[in-house]
Amino acid sequence: xxxxxxxxxxxxxxxxxxxxxxxxxxxxxxxxxxxxxxxxxxxxxxxxxxxxxxxxxxxxxxxxxxxxxxxxxxxxxxxxxxxxxxxxxxxxxxxxxxxxxxxxxxxxxxxxxxxxxxxxxxxxxxxxxxxxxxxxxxxxxxxxxxxxxxxxxxxxxxxxxxxxxxxxxxxxxxxxxx
Amino acid sequence: xxxxxxxxxxxxxxxxxxxxxxxxxxxxxxxxxxxxxxxxxxxxxxxxxxxxxxxxxxxxxxxxxxxxxxxxxxxxxxxxxxxxxxxxxxxxxxxxxxxxxxxxxxxxxxxxxxxxxxxxxxxxxxxxxxxxxxxxxxxxxxxxxxxxxxxxxxxxxxxxxxxxxxxxxxxxxxxxxx
DNA sequence: CAGCGCATGTAAGTGGTTACATGATTCA
DNA sequence: TGAATCATGTAACCACTTACATGCGCTG
Numbered sequence: 001x002x003x004x005x006x007x008x009x010x011x012x013x014x015x016x017x018x019x020x021x022x023x024x025x026x027x028x029x030x031x032x033x034x035x036x037x038x039x040x041x042x043x044x045x046x047x048x049x050x051x052x053x054x055x056x057x058x059x060x061x062x063x064x065x066x067x068x069x070x071x072x073x074x075x076x077x078x079x080x081x082x083x084x085x086x087x088x089x090x091x092x093x094x095x096x097x098x099x100x101x102x103x104x105x106x107x108x109x110x111x112x113x114x115x116x117x118x119x120x121x122x123x124x125x126x127x128x129x130x131x132x133x134x135x136x137x138x139x140x141x142x143x144x145x146x147x148x149x150x151x152x153x154x155x156x157x158x159x160x161x162x163x164x165x166x167x168x169x170x171x172x173x174x175x176x177x178x
Numbered sequence: 179x180x181x182x183x184x185x186x187x188x189x190x191x192x193x194x195x196x197x198x199x200x201x202x203x204x205x206x207x208x209x210x211x212x213x214x215x216x217x218x219x220x221x222x223x224x225x226x227x228x229x230x231x232x233x234x235x236x237x238x239x240x241x242x243x244x245x246x247x248x249x250x251x252x253x254x255x256x257x258x259x260x261x262x263x264x265x266x267x268x269x270x271x272x273x274x275x276x277x278x279x280x281x282x283x284x285x286x287x288x289x290x291x292x293x294x295x296x297x298x299x300x301x302x303x304x305x306x307x308x309x310x311x312x313x314x315x316x317x318x319x320x321x322x323x324x325x326x327x328x329x330x331x332x333x334x335x336x337x338x339x340x341x342x343x344x345x346x347x348x349x350x351x352x353x354x355x356x
Numbered sequence: 357c358a359g360c361g362c363a364t365g366t367a368a369g370t371g372g373t374t375a376c377a378t379g380a381t382t383c384a
Numbered sequence: 385t386g387a388a389t390c391a392t393g394t395a396a397c398c399a400c401t402t403a404c405a406t407g408c409g410c411t412g
Contacts, residue, residue: 001370001371002273002276003371003372005276005277005280006276008280009276009279009280009283012283012284013283017391017392018391018392018393019390019391019392022391029276029279030269031269031270032269032270032271032272032275032276032279033271033272033273033275033276034269034271035372036372036373036374037391037392037393038372038373038374038393038394039371039372039373041391041392041393041394042393042394045393065379065380065391065392066380066390066391066392067391067392076284079280079283079284080284080285080287082277082280083277083280083281083284083285083286083287083288083289084287084288084289084292085277085288085292086292086295087273087274088299089272089274089296089299089300089342090271090273091208091209091210091212092209092210092335092338093210093211093212093268094210094211094267094334095180095211095265095268096265096267097210097211097331097334097335098180098183098184098187098207098210098211099183099260099261099263100327100330100331101187101207101210101327101328101331102183102186102187102257102260102261103261103327104323104324104325104327104328104331105187105190105191105257105324106190106254106257106258106261107258107261108261108323108327109258109261109262110261110262110263111261111262114262114263114264117264118267121266121267122267145282145286146282146283147282148352149278149279149281149282149286150279150282152278152348152349152352153275153278153279153282155345155348156272156275156345156349157270157275159341159344159345160270160341163337163338163341164267166337167333167334167337170330170333171330171334174326174330179399181399181400195363195364196363196364196365197362197363197364200363213400214400214401214402215363215364215365216365216366216400216401216402217399217400217401219363219364219365220365223365243363243364243407243408244362244363244364244408245363245364
């Protein structure tokens with residue numbers, strides 16, 4: 001039940017339309033909670049139904065017409081409650097690790113290429129995060145609490161990508177060139 | 179579409195019944211691809227249907243009677259093909275990071291406790307993995323390729339937990355005691 | 357033979373993915 | 385005015401989760 005709270009957070013940061021949200025999920029929010037536009041529209045409907053958000057007054061509500069949403073007090077309250085809640089970490093779900101374990105039984109044919117491909121992808125992602133860090137969080141901007149929190153989140157993404165880059169590098173070197 | 183391949187791998191390592199598989203998923207396999215017994219039974223049915231596995235001959239096939247499965251050549255071939263396949267890494271899905279980002283908007287009340295709780299959980303998991311490592315992968319057992327691969331997988335789990343422990347530690351210290 | 361644990365299943369609900377549909381706006 | 389793009393949505397499907405159902409075998 002995290003998507004609605006992801007949307008509430010995004011809308012608190014800045015009121016947006018469905019498509020704007022989709023783009024912001026593709027960029028920042030989606031780095032730790034991705035969502036497609038179909039999910040987002042469905043959830044926007046539910047949140048409006050529940051009285052957590054509302055569409056800003058528009059002349060005529062027609063399909064295809066841009067609709068901007070903002071968070072209502074009830075929505076902010078809901079999010080505040082959720083922040084204080086508990087949820088156990090989900091066990092890791094890594095198909096690549098599974099592939100490697102399977103390779104232990106049926107041979108490593110084709111595995112190396114996939115490891116190298118993932119290494120490149122994670123390296124790219126890491127570079128992108130580091131770019132965002134220098135752009136959005138220069139030393140001067142790490143003063144206020146909200147900024148420190150958002151920076152911590154980004155640090156999480158950065159360190160996660162570092163983990164993958166290091167693990168993949170060592171895996172490739174251990175597998176050798178064959 | 180990874181669950182059937184997880185099951186094929188497990189059954190290649192050792193033919194098992196549904197419940198045995200469930201237990202093994204709770205232990206080793208589930209550390210990177212978890213599954214409940216309901217998923218496993220359903221998938222066993224599909225795999226048998228597809229001719230990838232078969233139930234070992236039993237006197238009378240009755241409900242409630244233990245059924246042992248083994249992998250057929252077609253199943254091994256399917257797994258071999260899958261190992262050589264490609265699949266992009268799924269974006270991270272971490273509710274805790276989302277909570278922190280939400281906290282940047284509505285305040286950190288209750289957040290610290292949850293971070294501390296997760297830290298303890300990840301620390302425990304890390305300890306368990308390290309125990310498994312010393313037990314199952316002493317230096318002497320890292321010779322053969324299958325063992326080296328399985329050890330790499332475990333190393334992935336270990337380093338992932340280390341990442342969380344380190345990130346949570348630094349997050350807690352940065353948040354202060356308040 | 358009652359109760360409990362083992363083992364295999366069924367059913368309903370939820371969240372996420374993929375494919376497609378439709379209206380509005382802009383611009384060549 | 386036709387095509388491309390923006391924007392909002394519907395529908396079908398699939399994997400996973402949660403709750404429950406049923407049968408076997410052992411033990412007190």
